[in-house]
Amino acid sequence: MKVTYFGNSCFLVNAGGKNILFDPFITPNELAKNIDVVRIAKNTGAMVLGNFEIYNWLLKSGIENSFPINPGGKKELDFGSVKCVVAQHSSSFSDGSYGGIACGFVLTTPDGNFYYSGDTALTNDMAIIPKFTKLDFAVFPIGDGLTMGVEEAVEASKLVGVNKILGVHYDTFGFIVMDHHKATQSFNDAGLQLYLPAIGSTIAL
Numbered sequence: 001m002k003v004t005y006f007g008n009s010c011f012l013v014n015a016g017g018k019n020i021l022f023d024p025f026i027t028p029n030e031l032a033k034n035i036d037v038v039r040i041a042k043n044t045g046a047m048v049l050g051n052f053e054i055y056n057w058l059l060k061s062g063i064e065n066s067f068p069i070n071p072g073g074k075k076e077l078d079f080g081s082v083k084c085v086v087a088q089h090s091s092s093f094s095d096g097s098y099g100g101i102a103c104g105f106v107l108t109t110p111d112g113n114f115y116y117s118g119d120t121a122l123t124n125d126m127a128i129i130p131k132f133t134k135l136d137f138a139v140f141p142i143g144d145g146l147t148m149g150v151e152e153a154v155e156a157s158k159l160v161g162v163n164k165i166l167g168v169h170y171d172t173f174g175f176i177v178m179d180h181h182k183a184t185q186s187f188n189d190a191g192l193q194l195y196l197p198a199i200g201s202t203i204a205l
Helices: 037-044 052-060 124-131 150-160 180-189
Strands: 002-005 011-015 018-022 048-050 066-068 074-077 080-086 103-109 112-116 137-141 164-168 193-195 202-204
Touching: 002 164, 011 103, 037 052, 048 052, 052 066, 080 124, 124 150, 137 150, 150 164, 150 180, 180 193
Parallel strands: 048 066, 112 137, 137 164, 164 193
Antiparallel strands: 002 011, 002 202, 011 018, 074 080, 080 103, 103 112
């Protein structure tokens, strides 16, 4: 699968003949460009999946091609399936109102399967994922502070049974800047491959 990274936790996966965009936190990201999920959805007509609170927010923003999905839920789509799983993180909208429960996602596609944990802490719930889906790679936050850091992401990789990891949620703000060489070495020492693509670049996983 081809994966394009857009900074923070935003990335795009090409799988099953579709482009699948995750976590479009772009406008507030000083390292990226001025764009957001509403603009993307209106310009492309793409379906947007999110928890029930985000779903309602999207409807109020004029995005009707959306679908609510909370942990435990599964949605079959033309590129494969999306399973919503638990994440441990705060969640709010820009005005401070409640944004619903944090989520991760497991995708099964003809081109491979992967797990995006979402912004999260390390949790034993991750050990359940490989009982249902054999993964080709995982996407984990590694910047620490607001999410798990490198040490926890290494353990998360072991829990879900992957050796290829795309690192996200780092360097966006001063308090989550990390040492890239040290992070890569920590994964290498555990027999794992950490990918840290430049913003706007595309890699194969």
